[in-house]
Amino acid sequence: MSENQDKDARHNARMARKKEVVDSHIAAAQIERGVLLVNTGNGKGKSSAGFGLVARALGHGQKVGVVQFIKGRSDTGEEAFYRRQPGVSWHVMGEGFTWETQDRARDVAAAHAAWEQARSFLRDPGTGLVVLDELNIALKYGYLEVESVVADLMARPVDQHVVVTGRAAPPELVAVADTVTDMTVVKHAFAAGIKAMAGMEW
């Protein structure tokens, strides 16, 4: 047997064993229902992973509702693109980042209006995916009560997926979520002096 054939044979045997393990895990996961996903942490990818799921859901014919809790700008690529897509209902309901507004009362009022919009999606069985972008920030600053937000999330239609994004997800939300990812910074272009680039950061 040549060295390459030997390498291939060992690889193939290892992969056959791995397939058994993977298949048994797949067989064990049989519950079918909507997933509550939380993307948190300080790294890049929390919102963009949410916007990737919008494409995924639309490809399966699902309707999608998006509420942006903090962002006030309406010049992002994702908004320009998705507003053109049938099946997407997009709501920019923030007043800008908290250090831009410097006005807590206005931020609280904006967050409450945004939550009302979110609730209308969370009560609609026709909406397959709800993206609550930067909701964690509104919770972190106490603009919304985590208990009532969690109650509304848990009362949603059984097949509905929800994605919540933003740094510092509160423990009460992590506790009830199905999948939670911490986007951990290994390195970031911004720290190396690269500007926030169109198509990458907005």
Add this chain to the structure above:
Amino acid sequence: MSENQDKDARHNARMARKKEVVDSHIAAAQIERGVLLVNTGNGKGKSSAGFGLVARALGHGQKVGVVQFIKGRSDTGEEAFYRRQPGVSWHVMGEGFTWETQDRARDVAAAHAAWEQARSFLRDPGTGLVVLDELNIALKYGYLEVESVVADLMARPVDQHVVVTGRAAPPELVAVADTVTDMTVVKHAFAAGIKAMAGMEW
């Protein structure tokens, strides 16, 4: 001053200080060029964050090339959706996960064909964003040489963004990347017995 007014005043002062810090960081980041982003780690969100950037780039009128190195299936929501979009060139070039094929020689050949497709995007100044989905897996198994992959990535047009996804990004790739995120598992629905759901996992 009422308790609420006092809380608001303290919040507003804290946010004014935060704005100074944020503004000085923004002023320091002035380099404009394409970003090499790597999404790695064991958690959910590596590929979906890449597919979110596709929407972002399209919203800015950029053309996008996608190459899937491992995935062989063509029934995903993201593919169905993005194949309908002008400006997207989508290539599923894997043969399925390595433990499904159990055929290293075929996997190596598929990876090389996929890299040729990737190179055609990496040489095209008209392509604003290139998504190399699961490339890290092809590198991890040695299907492609990391040195030649890195050389092709670094020789791309200066304004072109690239996203590389997959577990276990090799250190040589992390070293040359601008932004690297480790998607870290906090919890995952699959471990709790929930099936991979349409619109969420595929």
